[in-house]
Amino acid sequence: MADRPGPVTGPDGGLEERLADLAESGRRRAVPPAAERIRARGEQRVRRRRAALASGGALLVAAVALGGLSLVRTARDPEPPAVHPTATASRFVPPAPAPGEEYAEELAHVYGAVVRGDTVRVTVEPLRAVRGTATPAGEAHTLTLPRGTPVEARRLSGGEPADVRLDELLDRLTGDRKWAFVIDYDGEGRVHSLREAYWLAD
Known part of the structure; x- marks a missing residue:
């Protein structure tokens, strides 16, 4: 095989x-x-x-x-100091101008002026005119105003109408006597001027 x-x-x-x-x-x-x-x-x-x-x-x-x-x-870093409002010591809200008006008015006694650098702090006591007489009408508050705030004066300027600055009246406003003013506030709540309310009896 x-x-x-x-x-x-x-x-x-x-x-x-x-x-x-x-x-x-x-x-x-x-x-x-x-x-x-x-x-x-x-x-x-x-x-x-x-x-x-x-x-x-x-x-x-x-x-x-x-x-x-x-x-x-x-x-x-220390915390920045709290900013305290200087315009008022109460819950006072500045009056707002009426429609078509440039300023709002507050009738008040102004006194107790305290100078703080370029500003003056005054005490403001709201008034109401009743038959030519001033009567208290609300809670007092404070305002801090520039020393150059314009003031229309009459009795404070010796009886003749005059336009002066607030710091020219400090010797009168720092005393105990209260002087009646019309305070003019603009639309942002700032004081534009003061006008002596000489026609009211204190």
């Missing part, structure tokens, strides 16, 4: 196997298996999470540092 020829194991026979191995290796490199793709995606997620935590931590450190600086600055 003749022997069957065996498989070809020469140099050409191993070439086919090597080519098959190379082709399989190339496919693995071009398209990674499912397990490798899953592992690669997981590693990417881990890297992104670490980067996010690192950036978030940096932001947190920066926020804490800024907050600490603001607290240190607040502790070092």
Whole structure:
């Protein structure tokens, strides 16, 4: 019985196997298996999470540092003093001009002038004119006015009508006597001028 020829194991026979191995290796490199793709995606997620935590931590450190600086600055810098209103010592609301009018009027006794630099603080006691006589008509308040506030005077200027400045009348207004004035307020609640109400009996 003749022997069957065996498989070809020469140099050409191993070439086919090597080519098959190379082709399989190339496919693995071009398209990674499912397990490798899953592992690669997981590693990417881990890297992104670490980067996010690192950036978030940096932001947190920066926020804490800024907050600490603001607290240190607040502790070092004293708070500015509270600004107290100087126009009134009560809940007085300046009268508003009527429609078509430039000023609103307040009839009042003015007295107790106190000089404070370029301003004069006076006490104002609202009045009501009843048959030529002045009678109290409300709660007293204070006004702080520029020393150059214009004043129309008559008795205060010696009996003759005269336009003077408030600081020219300080010697009269600092005494105990109360002088009747009409105070003119503009639309923003500022005092424009004072007019002596000389026609009223004190």
